[in-house]
Amino acid sequence: MHAPHSQYAIEARNIVKRFDGEAAVDGIDLTIRKGSIFGILGPNGAGKTTTLRMLLGIIDPDEGERFLLGSPEPISMAHQVGYLPEERGLYQSMKAFDAIAFMGALRGLPLAEGRKRGRAMMEDHGLGDAADKQIRQLSKGMAQTVQLLGTLVHDPDLIILDEPFSGLDALNQGKLERLIRAQADKGVTIIFSTHVIAHAERLCEEIAIIADGKISFKGKVSTARDRLRPQVHLETRNLDGPWRTAIPAECKPLGHNWHFTLPESGVEPLLHALVEGGAGIESLSIERPGLHDAFVQIAGDAAARKMEADAGNNNGDETA
Template sequence: MTETVLSLENVVKRYGGLAAVDGLSFAVARGEIFGFLGPNGAGKTTTLRMILGIIPPTAGRITVLDSISAIPVRHRLGYLPEERGLYRKMRAAETIAYFAHLRGVPARAAKKKAHELLERFGLADFARAKNEALSKGMAQKVQLLATIAHEPELLILDEPFSGLDPINQTTLEALIRDLKAEGRTIIFSTHVMQHAERLCDRFLIIASGRKRFEGDLAAARAAFPPRLLLRTRDPVDPLAAAPGVREIVALGETTDGEREYEIVLERGADPQLVLKAAFEAGIRLSSFERAGASLHDIFVALAGEKEDEQACAMKEAAE
């Protein structure tokens, strides 16, 4: 039976007449990487702060590690806030040890753990460097190591990739995978879909304070209209009349003179009928494949300012 480490039930947070979070419910299982996705201003940070007990909800119930408040179990949690900040004059190893000690690790063990983490992540040479002398990427690594030094069961990362260059983003992705392999449960918020697509076991999409989807990528794709990608030198106009074809989008010309098209199908349509129509029309295809929707496509459909028929269908599938 899957153990739930975090659950929200109809959580609301109002500021005057504004509902920053509006009836939000979801659950996170032990050992999974859970993506908390949404555009800027969607209510992600407000929700994370309610989970951590930094601000109280207006209504609803939050359970963290079997506690109705994060305060009694705070030593089992790790939190990397969106607003970064280190004590500028403190040295890197001292910083990690200090925060570990604050969370209950004995002083000597905290110092040892700090040096072990710096060694493990290639920062041993900077153990005595002052934080003010570190590059932005290194400083962010130090802050993350300070977040995990007490070996939390549940790790909450708010926009952890913000401001990092591609190399440091890749390093952080590897660290998140390592933490999962050690049995940690990880929640991270982001509005960059590539990270979530590569890392998440499941994800939640929130927009305007409301849940738009909760589940895995396969479930989201199943509710998304199927698409076909094909290449040909021939006109594809006859395919517009094929059963189930919703739209044909020209993607451009390839380097070898062919043209590439995307064919959007109605939900439940059979791609083989499109292939049959191509053969009957004498369209010579050099490539024909079914393409699953990217998380970016799904995110735009669900979190865009205007909800279309497709987004409504996906929300119904998630409920």
């Protein structure tokens, strides 16, 4: 067994998990720095949840090793971890603030302190009037917020959220993003899985892309995007002239509009050729590829289409 490194909240080396002889996770290596927001991207069935459960010690890998907060026995660190599983579940007859306290008690927080914090947290999130309501009386968005607050009530050093945005409408998704950023500002390590690329692009410094139980990319979001060259959107008054040599030969105009990949030489030589060659520039913009484009290039069209379908199937319709 290798010794863990102190700068990492999570380390996994060649972890494998099989179900009925089929590899759900197939040789994953993963390191996640303390204090970072890390996103695990992939369609449903890619192995995200199985990976998180192994990292947490809920299930053991068939092969490989993993360390959570430096421990080779992740379950022993449960009191320092906040975990929101993909399957949501709260006792329906329990009052909201009691549900938060109960979840904290499972992680070692005294029940009385949990109740005090639970009320305060609901007040801070604009849900003070719902603190004494039973879970069954809350909207879906409110109930999900209560479960999330219960994940945080014991002040964990590491927060792991499995598809936390699933089922939330745009308003509650925005609230959750702000809450994640606030925890990160306190130095907490946050790991979340998602099939909605936009959340990872807005929140994460680093990501891992998982497909078919394997990691096809791990690194900075900017590194993933830099795999693709920027795109040029150009509108000209003229359609011909010496400047045309600056545009890829295969590029054809749509009206007076041109769309092509920025040449390796960069924007300044392009701009010089357009001006000196008499293109008559009406507008020019350089668009850096987004994480979605990078995901398609890394994981393929089929995985990207499945991600979009998963996101569409899990749109929330609740407001809170």
